[in-house]
Structures are given as C-alpha cells and as structure tokens.
Amino acid sequence: MKRTTGALRVALLGHGTVGAETARALTGRAAELATRTGAPVELAGIAVRRPRELPGIDGSLVTTDAHGLVTRGDVDVVVELIGGIEPARSLVTAAMEAGASVVTANKALIAADGVELHRIARKQGVGLAYEAAVAGAVPVLRPLRQSLAGDRPLRVTGIVNGTTNFILDRMADSGGTFQGALHEAQRLGYAEADPTADVSGADAAAKMAILARIAFDTELPLEEVRFEGITHIGPSDVAHADANGCVIKLVGICDRTPDGVSARVHPMLVPRGHALAGVRGADNGILVEALAAGELMFHGAGAGGLATSSAVLGDLVELCRERVAGRGAAQAELSRVLPHGPRSQVAARHHISMFVTDEPGVLSRISAVFADRGVSLETVRQEGLGAEAELALVTHPATDAAITEVIAGLGELTCTREVIRSIRLLGTRKEPVG
Numbered sequence: 001m002k003r004t005t006g007a008l009r010v011a012l013l014g015h016g017t018v019g020a021e022t023a024r025a026l027t028g029r030a031a032e033l034a035t036r037t038g039a040p041v042e043l044a045g046i047a048v049r050r051p052r053e054l055p056g057i058d059g060s061l062v063t064t065d066a067h068g069l070v071t072r073g074d075v076d077v078v079v080e081l082i083g084g085i086e087p088a089r090s091l092v093t094a095a096m097e098a099g100a101s102v103v104t105a106n107k108a109l110i111a112a113d114g115v116e117l118h119r120i121a122r123k124q125g126v127g128l129a130y131e132a133a134v135a136g137a138v139p140v141l142r143p144l145r146q147s148l149a150g151d152r153p154l155r156v157t158g159i160v161n162g163t164t165n166f167i168l169d170r171m172a173d174s175g176g177t178f179q180g181a182l183h184e185a186q187r188l189g190y191a192e193a194d195p196t197a198d199v200s201g202a203d204a205a206a207k208m209a210i211l212a213r214i215a216f217d218t219e220l221p222l223e224e225v226r227f228e229g230i231t232h233i234g235p236s237d238v239a240h241a242d243a244n245g246c247v248i249k250l251v252g253i254c255d256r257t258p259d260g261v262s263a264r265v266h267p268m269l270v271p272r273g274h275a276l277a278g279v280r281g282a283d284n285g286i287l288v289e290a291l292a293a294g295e296l297m298f299h300g301a302g303a304g305g306l307a308t309s310s311a312v313l314g315d316l317v318e319l320c321r322e323r324v325a326g327r328g329a330a331q332a333e334l335s336r337v338l339p340h341g342p343r344s345q346v347a348a349r350h351h352i353s354m355f356v357t358d359e360p361g362v363l364s365r366i367s368a369v370f371a372d373r374g375v376s377l378e379t380v381r382q383e384g385l386g387a388e389a390e391l392a393l394v395t396h397p398a399t400d401a402a403i404t405e406v407i408a409g410l411g412e413l414t415c416t417r418e419v420i421r422s423i424r425l426l427g428t429r430k431e432p433v434g
C-alpha cells in the first residue's frame, strides 16, 4: 500500500441512519479524527440514490453517481452503507480495484461474498473491514482477529439479532403471543414492517457465517449455516422454559467439531444464570470461548444509527492509520477450508413436550421410544390430569438425527396425542452446547 501523505479522503455511499451519523462525525469531529489517524480526514463525497440536500453537508459533495465517486482515484477509503447485494458488491469491488480501502456495515454482502471480497482486497493491497456488520456497536470481529490472534477460539455463542431478542423478551415478560410481541416491536421501531429476515433466523445466520469465518480463519459458505426462526414459539414454550429455570433466546453457535467447523442458529432454552440470559431487549450479546482466554462476553447495542456509526468509525480510523503508515492492510486470511460438520451430528440436550392420554403404562411406552433410539432421559414432568395431561421431558445430549427418530416414534404411539415441540437447551462449556 502506498503511504498517504496529506489529507485522507473518505467517500460515503448512503445517507440513511448510520450514514447520516457517520457524516456528522466526519464533519463535526474532524480534529479529533485527525489526531486519532495521524492525518486530516476529509469527506470527499456522499453518494445518494436521489438528489437531495443533506443537513450540514456542502451540496457540492453530494452526488448520485456512486460509481464515479469510488473510481475517481483520489479516494482513500470508501464507506459503504447502502446495504443489500447489488449495487453494493459492484461498488465495493470497483473501489478496491481503484486502490481504495473499504469499510462496510453490509452483513448480507459480507456473508454472501466476503471470501471473494477478501481475495480482491489482498490482491489490491487495500483494507476491508466490517465490524458494524455483526452486532452493531459491539466490538467482536476485531477482538477475534486481533486480540485473540495468539489464542485459539473454540466456540462463539451469540444473540446477534436484536429484533427477535426484543420479541422473546416481551413474550417472557407478558406471557403473550409471538404476534402480539411482534406488533409491539414494530410500533416501537425495533422490527421492520417486513420482519421476515429477522424472525426467520436468516439475519442471524448471515452474522454467524461471518463470525465463524473470522473465528476459525476458514471459508464458510452462507448456505452451510442451518437456521430456524422463532415464529412457531408460543406462550406454552415460554412457560416450559420458565418451569426449567430458563428463558428462550434465538442463539447462534459456531464451533470447532472434531473434524471441522459447524455454524447454526435456532431458538434455545437458556438457563437463567447463563451470561446470554442477561441480554435483554434489543441488545446483542456474544460469548467467545477460547483455549487460553476462557470465556469472554461482549454485550451491547446491536443496531441503531448512532451506535452502529461507532463501529463504522472505528474501522475507518483503523484503515486510515494503515494508509498513513503505508502498511499493507492486515487482511483476514480465510485460507483454510475446514470441513463443515453435518448439523445432525451436533449433540444437545432437548426439551420435548407433548399431550398424552393419562393412564397406566403411558410413561413406560414413551420412555421406551427414547431408550430404543439410544436417547437417555434426564427429567420427566407431568402437568395437568386426564385430557389435559402434558408431559415435558428433558434428554441428555443427543444428536438432531436421534431426536428426529424419537419424535417419529412418539408420533406412532396411540397414547401421544400431539408431539408439541422439541427445543434445544443451551449447555455450558463442560458439555455439548447444542
């Protein structure tokens, strides 16, 4: 990378909530940013979709020609805050090919194309940073890449979607339904009008793909991250969780398996004493377990314009420092291609609840279904009597494949009226986490 002398020139793509806060900092806190980077930092331009006046921004800096802005040759760092795959991918690629470093908050782009974009960044000798793409303001990618570079991360367990965390929190507090909590989240601005990406688990899966790559220096295609959402969670699941001393959370896990790496997202029962149970409302929380460091918890605001601009500006300052020093950007290597462990081989304790006929011998028939499939039971609880009888069982760690067979076997019994739900329990570091 060429050493930059004189002012560093920054181009912004997008002026939404995060873009506006980033522009405000660049114009309003220029002296402070210059001290941090070692050179003046100037706004070279802002690309927007439709021409408009931007408060506090010189009109001559505003353009609708994003491609022209990123390729004009005098831009040191491009900050991409438009989101989505295209035109973001083309613009980021063109910017790097024109010699600019790139900061982005675009989790969809990095989850889908991060491996290729890192290759381009390495080839061009420019920086590519995206702390804001995972957990908003919460620093976790840089700690994994830099602070833990001499350690060996073993597992990352996270609540990385604030919308679903808010909804599940409201359901636990109110005893209400998913739909009721979703409407409240939308009214308060925590959920989008179309909340599909959040409630389906897809948003969290994209973030876990990114976390897994950085934690384990491996290429991990987004398609390899299995995910399940929270739309089927109801008040009875919340009540079962409570009876087991747990809360329900949408949890993403990536870990080293004996033969590779696995990443997945699903609702889980989280014991109330677990660090992730204390992640409330729309916050995010990420627990990193590393061989030497042990457990490290990162917790804070996972979204919001001002909070997310903190992560964007942190990356921006770091990439500016690299240019001032003339250092080649220290890219994530992602050089290994670890095998992706099949999800069916990951073991977890499961909570299974079902309505049953309340008569002698039912329990032994049900427990035989578990025993015949090699699944051991930890606890069995009956609630209600007669036609209202409901059994709630907790298993010892068992694979998804074994639990699928158990549920099929339970469905064949005449005494089970409905297999209601199977939900994994989050374990501790001394046992499989799920």
Ligand code: HSE
Pocket (backbone or CB within 6 Å): 107, 160, 161, 162, 163, 164, 198, 203, 302, 303
């Ligand atoms: N929609 C995300 C969430 C925030 O609810 O956490 C942006 O990644």
